[in-house]
Each structure stands twice: as structure tokens, then as C-alpha cells.
Amino acid sequence: MKIINFVPQHAIQQFHSQHASAMHITSTALHVVVIRLEAGGVLGYHQAATNQLFVVIEGQGWVCGENRDDRQPIRHGQAAFWAGGEWHETITEHGLTALVLEGESLVI
Numbered sequence: 001m002k003i004i005n006f007v008p009q010h011a012i013q014q015f016h017s018q019h020a021s022a023m024h025i026t027s028t029a030l031h032v033v034v035i036r037l038e039a040g041g042v043l044g045y046h047q048a049a050t051n052q053l054f055v056v057i058e059g060q061g062w063v064c065g066e067n068r069d070d071r072q073p074i075r076h077g078q079a080a081f082w083a084g085g086e087w088h089e090t091i092t093e094h095g096l097t098a099l100v101l102e103g104e105s106l107v108i
Contacts, residue, residue, distance in 0.1 A: 015044030031102040036095075037061065043090040048082040051106040054090065055079040055099045061092030081108040 012020035012035070019041035022033050031050075037043060037059075045068060054063065060075035066087045074080055076096075082088045084104065090096075 012043065015046040016042070017044045018042045029103055029105055033100040033102065035098045035100055037090065037092045037097075039093065039095045041092050041095065045087060045089040048084055048086050048088060048102075050084040050102050050104050051108075052082045052084075052088075053079055053101045053106060053108060054082070055101070057097050057099055059092060059094060059096030061090055061094075061096045063090050064088060 010022055012022055019038035020035065020043050022035045035043065041061075054074075056074050056076050056078055058076050060073065062071040063074050063080045064071045065082065068089065071091070072080075074090075074096075080088075090098075
């Protein structure tokens, strides 16, 4: 058995992101990322490299798809799904933590 502390370890600086960090776990079929957005955090507008399920496990914020004007509120216990290639962004006023599952075989 191995205990894993899901503490984001690397700052996310791509896509004009702010106050964002991540921890990655990778396998051949699935990529798992824990993302922490601090208060005022932004995971900047970018294309999903592959199918992506963004599961909020703490906090709240807003997400959008290709239409940046159509922001949807999201909070703990909810998830957003983006297909590979889809543009998207996440913003939070008070902070949020999300478990992100990425992979071509991921279908919702």
C-alpha cells in the first residue's frame, strides 16, 4: 500500500493562469491531475488535449466552454466534461480544488 498526499506541487503558468498549481499521476490510459486554484485563481482559456472530466472536490467557481460569455457556476460535488480539442476556462473567486481525469477512452 502507498499513501498519496494530493497536494499540488507545480505552479501552472501556461494559458495566462493565475494562482493555480497541480499534482500529476500518469498511466498509459489515464492522466489524473489534482488542481488547486487559490482565491482569485484562473486556469486560463485553452484547448483540452484530450477528453477531460473536471470534478470539483472543494470550493466553487465558474467554467466555460468555447463560448467564454456562457460561464456556468460549478461547486463541490459537480463536474464539467470537455471533449478533446474543446476550448475552456475555469475561474474562482474564493478558491477550488478539482480532480481532473484525462484520456481518449474517457467518455461521458
